[in-house]
Amino acid sequence: MNIMIKSAFYGALIVGMGVVFSSSGCRKKKDTTAIIYVLDAQNQRVAGAQVVLKGESTITPSPPVILFDTTLSDGSGVAIFNFNDVYQLGQAGVAVLNIEARKDALSGQAIIKIEQEKANEETVFIQ
Template sequence: MKKYIYISGFMLIAFALSFSFGSCRKKGDTIAKVTVRDTANVIVPNARVILYGTSTLPQPKPVERRDTTTTNSSGVAIFNYNEVYQLGQAGVAVLDIIAEKGDMYGEGIIKIEEESENEATVFIQP
């Protein structure tokens, strides 16, 4: 009789643990990729790209987030927003984009969705 109690207790604990470990999931990467091109639609390596938020309140607050990087040899700037997004959060941000290299300049906008690669293209011109 004791043997059945031990076995059923063990099975109950194993069953409960299987549900508790199965419900934990690792969040996916939240990435923003900005491709910079010139007016001839040619990729622009080593362009400076800035992503920043703009306040939508009636009395604007200072910008809380401003990230800067340069494009790689493929003309793509990559930003990682894993630390910004929290599991269960609906949406992450809508950010303005500034891209510049030398005397060329362009602007755009990107919507950052959770746990996905978000892409935008900015065209720069003199």
């Protein structure tokens, strides 16, 4: 009788572990985004600015640019980048990207740290 109880217990434990592992593998990935606010010298948001995000290697000799994306800021001076294709579930790591913004004769630079499955925000001032 003891053997049957132990067998049932271990069988239930194995099934339970399978449920835990299979349910954690089905977790829906959250968005990984970069939200860039473009402001001028008067702290006013700038619409229509070209915003470039690029990641560069930190080793020497430096290989080509690792990541490069560009968009325009919208009517409220916000540029949104989506990195869902770059980051996969279970992947560890953070990216630090250079921000370059330009509109007409105005330009500015900043840096943003991108964390997986978060809305990462940064402001760049153009002068």
